Amino acid sequence: MDQLLRELTLEEKVSLLSGEDFWSVPAVERLGIGKLRVTDGPNGARGGGSLIGGVNSASFPVGIALGATWDVPLVTEIGAALADEVKSKGAHMLLAPTVNIHRSVTNGRNFECYSEDPILTAELAVGYINGLQGQGIGATIKHFVGNESEIERTTISSEVGERALREIYLFPFEHAVKKAGTWGVMSSYNRLNGTFTSEHNWLLATVLRDEWGYDGIVMSDWFGSHSTAPTVNSGLDLEMPGPPRDRGQKLIDAVKAGEVTQETLDKRVLAMLRLMDRVGSLDDHRPFVERADDRPEHRALIRRAGAAAAVLLKNHGILPLTGNGSVAVIGPNAKTAQIMGGGSAQLNAHYRISPWQGLVSALGETRLSYAPGCTNHRFEPLLRGALTVEYFANQTLSGEPVHVGTMEDAQAFWIGQVAEGKVDPLHFSARISGAFTPEVSGEHRVGIYSAGFTKVFVDGRLVADAWTHWTKGRTFFEEGCDEVVGTLDLTAGHAHEIVIEFATKDFATLGLAAFACGIGRPMGDAEISEAVAAARAAETAVIFIGRNGEWDTEGSDLDGILLPGRQNELVEAVAAANPRTVVVLQTGGPVEMPWVGNVAAILQAWYPGQEAGNAIADVLTGAAEPGGRLPQTFPVRWADNPAHSQDREVYPGLEGKVRYEEGIFVGYRHYDKLGMTPLYPFGFGLGYTDFSLSDLVIDDSAFESDGRLVVSLTATNTGARAGATVVQLYVSDDASGEPRPAKELKAFEKLHLQPGEQRSVTMLLDARAFAWYREKARHWLVEAGSFTIRVGQSSADLPLTGQVTRSTTLMLPV
Template structure:
């Protein structure tokens, strides 16, 4: 169907049919209109994969790609675009037309639970990579849905809090990735944030959705709410929100029909909203898609290879005393909680059921031979007790008191559940039911065990008929399940190794929260003590090299809650100290969604930050450790020495984490490296930093400023040479500073960069173009390049900028919004 037919199609639609396309029919799709041959638009969660229409737990398997901060660490537009194209294939394998990605909120603090899902602390790096991701995805006919627009830089009270941000900080920092996504990437979708922006919910913020997004930037795609993130009828439609998700309708449907009839929503406004949805359906092929809905697992070799390559390129080498790459011989002690557990993704809506998981131990065993390796667990890093695994028989009841006969019985594979939409084979109301789960558990050790339980809804756990964990009697809202669940309740029970015990968990839906979630998770574990650390130190002392795999996991780096601090969880710091004391040839491999404090840094020989690199995690990490691949990553976020150094840390709770329903961005534009520059704080590792297995030299900076006075543009060139003995890559970074700023401005701001790969001894000239916006600040309601001098600095991190050049303009230059 041609684009010109959409007006005719709209003319054929009844009011009720038009309204039906402005709300989801179910969790992941819009309703079809058979009378007019209009198909069903389907969406799926991202951004590090395409989960499909299943629950957050289980479901059809999908490829797990590196998370957002890992892609940010690559600084590689071409690679991110390639991943976007691969994700389009994944979306199609799940029968969907749009991917709910990328996530581009800025790393304002180091404790945001969702930093792992976002690219960077810097707006230009984020915007460049987001545009590449969108371009790669949409080139294959799959729509991007950039999120979360705007001001969602924390997970604390995120569904209700107001992010209070001045317009200059919004324009110069937080809105830039969205602006580029619209103007350069031509994104087909934008998702609004849960939070309020300056007192108004993002989903009904007319200034944000209409004035800025559509009128100033020219967005032609659709705007949808985050799931359960819209709260009104006429207000959202009139403000510019096209689509309320998920379905069935809450504030639309009959309420919107009535609003149009009474004039609360003008008919022309409704027509514009529906026309936008139809246009995106046409672009994605959904308008004429009448195929049977089928999801399938598409485990492609080319995706495996891409994920492995991207994981290595994302890895940042933070320290290396010459121990890396590993030598071809020698015994290696492999130690730590992340050694035999593949930490491949963060938590929340970004999680999926991967095709497989390769742990670091498995990757090293394949690369080096298992005979060279010894192993010790050493310490734990879980936030919640280890998940109860094995079959559970589940009885469902069409009431909330487990009374009468069950209406359905089924089996689930472990002790967690996330119920949404179709529950109990459709025989219970997902908002009003109860369930009883039974499992036989065989103890692996003798002694005291910790039993953990948390739920969105009421739950309790029995061991052989004895109530051990009670999240029912005094349920209180906490930080689990997107802040809709309680905090973990812990009970203790003595168990005997080899003996089998009956585990019974009872669940009932409770008072419905903002997101309407029903969920539970149960776990059981035995705490590790000092003896486990001593055992790890012992095998380290017997080896030629010790590698300690530590960090966090998707329980810590997760949507729904921020981190309590940036220390390594549990006794991992103690473990590293003990291993380094036993063997000075100790390598630390971190897997986190952001910075951690490193009190042991001076006592280890090497440190790698590997993030959460997807299903090929262990192979990608092994490639870097052995030198089969180089560590291609550079930090997309400053690593501070300590938590209180970071921009959002404040004695004033209104600045962070928020107070009385408001969080005030008091630092303005001074976030990330800009903050450290302003306050003279030396970071542990600066933004943009990363070592290579070779060396590079930058020289001969030159500036072409022939058009600088006329239109504010310039081009900077620099020579890059690989002066080392092996091929490698570096990231040339260009920062701009105004010499005598009219407004208070950062000392320098990243405005251009280039990923350069060279053979040993090779050299090249890199061109770094700068448009007028690279020099502009947001002044009195518009963009202005002020008259005066500017300095461009070029180097390989925010703290290593050896080359510079000066520019000057005689007049002010005002730019369009």
């Protein structure tokens, strides 16, 4: 590497520190240095296409679903499979995993993150990274650090104390560096305590490199660099995407002016060369090819992982479904496969299996009836069908189009090359035309939202106008407006002409142009009555409700955790008609459940990837165990959450700041502190068999000398069928000199046991498991005194306890 570094010119060195385009770092052909390519994750490898369309890819369970598995070997296996996916897209790095903490239940990106707990998050991240990098594909753990909400995320300052940072928010990144040796770290968009993380010297130099010994690269989030010399000097190696905004000639000039030293520049370049060597791009000169590689083994893994993630929250003897009775399949998510969240994690899946399809395969269609009941969409259903697109090399739709193309549906995410390069991607206009033929006559709603100016005309009449009074909203990563909706009556069987006019506008942070247009028919009392009739006529009613990727999405937090639309009303009505009602929830986090006492069973299925319906049907029918346990506490109501406050600076933020007032008391730590009983506790989940834990033994022979413990116990499957459980170990500091949580998860193990099988479980704890971080002294401290070890199957079910004591304090370095 050193010899190659010496051969590079200043211009060539600078070229390696920023993207050439949206997904790649340029080659240096003179020296035979190949191009480095990256692709979005974390629940698949989308490849070089935009967020919409593109080459088909495998869609794996989302982050919170992987968090719910509590299964490090399984997540490692998924990481290795994702390495295959990245290779099929001609890339060398995956922009994953996402390890930000579930601080608030309303964060729009919680679905993409593992947990509210740093230990669970960290261990799963290590498995994911080991799986990826074991196959030669670089991981890019993100977002470093403090991106726990999506509101004003590109500018807001996350105000977080150092103790909370060290104990909660930095911990997964530290684990990834020290235990997995991650090759990539992505800085977050936000500021941390006033300074953008992409130029935060304490974060990138002091903590990451000096204290943790990191030797990989730090790349910016897309358009997340805000300066030239400050980012380079602080430790940001790579500005993405390209062409560069802050580097290129600006960096060349900064080096010549002495604002960036040659030594600092060489450190950044050497890190890039080291990465390119690790991932094999240094000598990769193959033609760029993207494949839609639909592998049977990946299909099987996704299906297995989806079942392993499903959390059975309630079961009054109704699941698994047995016998030959009829089943009413009800709800807005029944015939729609909700497989992933929205934003940069979305991709064009090979296929999508809906719960209806899964149940048809498992039970046969003759046993099933169907009623939608109500809707749960945030935006009107996407207009689909053949559409013609005329592109204009101006922003006024004037003159002759410079290019004519087609669309399969009325949505576009234009970034990079547009219209085969015949228009400036930030300064153009387009006219999209087609037809919509309704199935039912009557009132319809036409919705449009866009990062740009848009109007929708139906049969020549302006129906929805997001142009004249365009206002910034919460779509398209906060570059778009909120949906504008108009209503009109349409005639069944008649092809109504649809024309959408679009023009680009100045962007705030992210240089993109986008729109989506939908047409839908409102549902009302008649549809709920139809669902009630179906439920009453069937032996069992299964309601598929929740949210979708319009709600759980990057770039937009939720307003609360009530189910959208009339879904709660639907559940109440169906449960009143049939006591054998099962609720299947698909969300990226908790929801309030006012009907919890009225239904027989509740299954949380998350967004489990392209095999969603098959995985859900496997669990409902007993072909697979509901293997998941909650990675996030489910509160009774949104107001119980630790981030909920009357002080807007605490959440959602005020005047450019969001203050982490709760400090270390995140998730279950908060509920324990207040003595508050949640709806469902962290780590909770039922199965189709029972387990007992016994014979707790604590070996504390090394506890006084270096703070280590060995904890062992016996787990037994006491039920009649094979199943899974998670043994969870929590530590309590019985008399700390500073406020500490009542208990903290410090170790866990996922077990799969046959009926009657016993297994010994051994868990090792190091000194950090007992330490807290002293901000002023800048070290970790294990205090003298007693600690209680608690072991069980959820944070609220810890029957095995033991106590250990040390007589001296132990100070640990950062």
